[in-house]
Amino acid sequence: MKHYLITFGLLILMCGTASAACKDNVVLVHGNAASPASWNNTLNELYTRGYVNSQIFLPNWGSKSCATCNNHNGSEETPVRNAIVNAINSSCTGKIDIIGHSMGVTLAAQQIDKLAAASYVDTFVGVAGALLGLRSCGIYPYNVWNSTCGSSGLSISSPFLDGIYGVPLGDKVYSIKSFIDQVVCSTGSCYVYGIHSSRIWNEDATYTYTLGHFGLQTDTAVDQVNLIQ
Numbered sequence: 001m002k003h004y005l006i007t008f009g010l011l012i013l014m015c016g017t018a019s020a021a022c023k024d025n026v027v028l029v030h031g032n033a034a035s036p037a038s039w040n041n042t043l044n045e046l047y048t049r050g051y052v053n054s055q056i057f058l059p060n061w062g063s064k065s066c067a068t069c070n071n072h073n074g075s076e077e078t079p080v081r082n083a084i085v086n087a088i089n090s091s092c093t094g095k096i097d098i099i100g101h102s103m104g105v106t107l108a109a110q111q112i113d114k115l116a117a118a119s120y121v122d123t124f125v126g127v128a129g130a131l132l133g134l135r136s137c138g139i140y141p142y143n144v145w146n147s148t149c150g151s152s153g154l155s156i157s158s159p160f161l162d163g164i165y166g167v168p169l170g171d172k173v174y175s176i177k178s179f180i181d182q183v184v185c186s187t188g189s190c191y192v193y194g195i196h197s198s199r200i201w202n203e204d205a206t207y208t209y210t211l212g213h214f215g216l217q218t219d220t221a222v223d224q225v226n227l228i229q
Contacts, residue, residue, distance in 0.1 A: 021050065022092040022093060023050070023051060023055055023092075023093065024055075024091060024093050024095045024096050024097045024122050024123075024228065025055050025056070025057060025087040025088075025090060025091045025093075025096045025097070026046060026051065026055060026056050026057065026087070026096065026097045026098075026099065026228065027057045027058075027059070027080075027083050027084055027087050027096060027097070027098045027099070027108070028042060028043075028056065028057070028058050028098075028099050028100075029059055029061075029080055029083075029098065029099070029100040029101070029104030029105070029107055029108045030058075030059075030060075030061075030101055030102075030104050031100075031101045031102025031103050031104050031128075031217070032062060032067050032070050032102055032103040032104075032148065033062060033063065033064050033065075033066075033067035033070065034064075034101070034102070034104075035060060035064065036058035036059075036060050038101070038214075038217060038218070039058065039101075039217070040218075041217075041218045041219070041221035042099065042217075042221040042224055042225065043056065044221070045221040045222055045224070045225045046225060049225055049229075054090070057083040057084075057086060057087045058083070059079035059080045059082065059083035060079055061075075061076050061077075061078075061079040061080055061104075061107065062075075062076045062103075067148065068146035068147060068148050068149075069146075069147050069148070070103065070147065070148055071147045071148055071150060071152040071153040071160075072103075072106060072107055072110050072152045072153065072160050073152035073160075076107060077107065077110070077111065077114075080104075080107045080108060080111050081111045081114070081115065084096070084098070084108070084111050084112070084115060084117060085115065088117065088120045091120075093122075094120070095120060095121070095122040095171075096120055096121055096122065097121070097122055097123045097124075097125075097228040098112070098121055098123075098124050098125070098170070099125040099127065099224050099228070100124075100125070100126055100127065100129065101127045101128055101129075101216070101217040102127070102128050102129060102130070102183065102213065102217075103129075103130070103148075103154070104129075105126040105127065105128075105129025105130075105131065105198075105200075106129060106130065106131065106154070106160075106161070106164070108124070109124075109126075109131070109164050109167065109169055110160070110164055112124070112167070112168075112169055112170070113164055113167040118167070118168035118169055118170055121169060121170030121171065122170060122171050122172065122228070123170055123171065123172045123173075123174070123227060123228045124169040124170035124172070124173045124174070124200075125173075125174050125175075125176065125224055125227050125228065126173075126174070126175045126176070126198065126200050127175075127176040127216050127217050127220065127224065128176065128177065128178070128181055128183070128184060128198055128213050128216040128217065129175070129184075129197075129198050129200070130154050130183075130184050130197045130198065131161070131165075131197060131198065131199065131200055131201070132156065132161065132192035132193065132195060132197040132199075133154050133155055133156035133157065133158065133161050133192055133197060134149070134154045134155070134156070134183070134184065134186070134197070135156065135186070135187040135189060135192065135197075136149075136183075136186045136187055137149030137153065137154050137155040137156065137158075138155050138156070139155060139156045139157055140155040140156065140157050140158040140159070141155075143155075144158075156192055165201060166201050166202070168202075169200065172204050172227075173200050173202060173203040173204055174200075174203060174204060174205050174206065174207065174227050175198050175199050175200045175203050175205075175206040175207070176198070176206075176207050176209065176216055176220055176223070176224070177190070177196055177198035177199065177206060177207070177208055177209075177216070178190075178198075178208065178209050178210065178211050178212065178213070178215075178216055179196075179208065179210075180210060180211070180212060181198070181211075181212060181213045181216065182212050182213050183213040184196075184197050184198055184213065207220075207223065
């Protein structure tokens with residue numbers, strides 16, 4: 001009888017461990033001209049929380065040598081789309097979490113919309129995004145000086161940004177922002193039409209840090225992972 005109880009207890013423990021190991025898959029979308037390595041701090045935090053490589057998807061998109069060549073149309077889309085689809089298809093929970101940085105925020109939002117995948121996203125975290133555009137890119141179609149700022153880019157009121165504004169992004173949506181972000185606030189103001197451009201429509205909460213554009217990605221790793229738990 002004692003042996004049976006020990007065996008039964010081990011089975012319960014094993015089942016509990018297996019259940020705890022089942023987590024939402026996570027997609028990490030890097031920013032313009034960056035690489036998956038820019039997520040190293042977040043990756044280390046995920047590993048600390050028990051995530052394994054098969055649960056983490058790191059699309060590698062865009063030119064690394066020509067930041068102004070990248071936009072949200074064509075080859076930049078494909079790696080992000082594939083990562084989201086693969087994360088959903090292999091999810092043990094049926095849900096995924098997405099964290100994007102900078103232009104990765106808008107790319108991820110675009111692909112959620114195109115795939116009609118919002119119902120599969122448990123948590124969407126936008127870090128230092130420019131959901132309302134960049135003042136440095138001008139207001140479309142005026143002063144649009146490169147592809148990143150063009151009709152498929154981050155000029156204020158571009159057809160691309162107007163097209164994704166308001167679309168559902170997940171069950172829970174959070175933004176991480178700064179007022180000293182040297183990209184989003186490069187002109188001296190972070191606001192577009194009275195709203196910080198890193199904020200996301202219908203978000204559940206927004207968090208402000210005294211960090212630069214890249215520090216918002218690297219130095220908030222613990223908080224990013226807290227938000228998707």
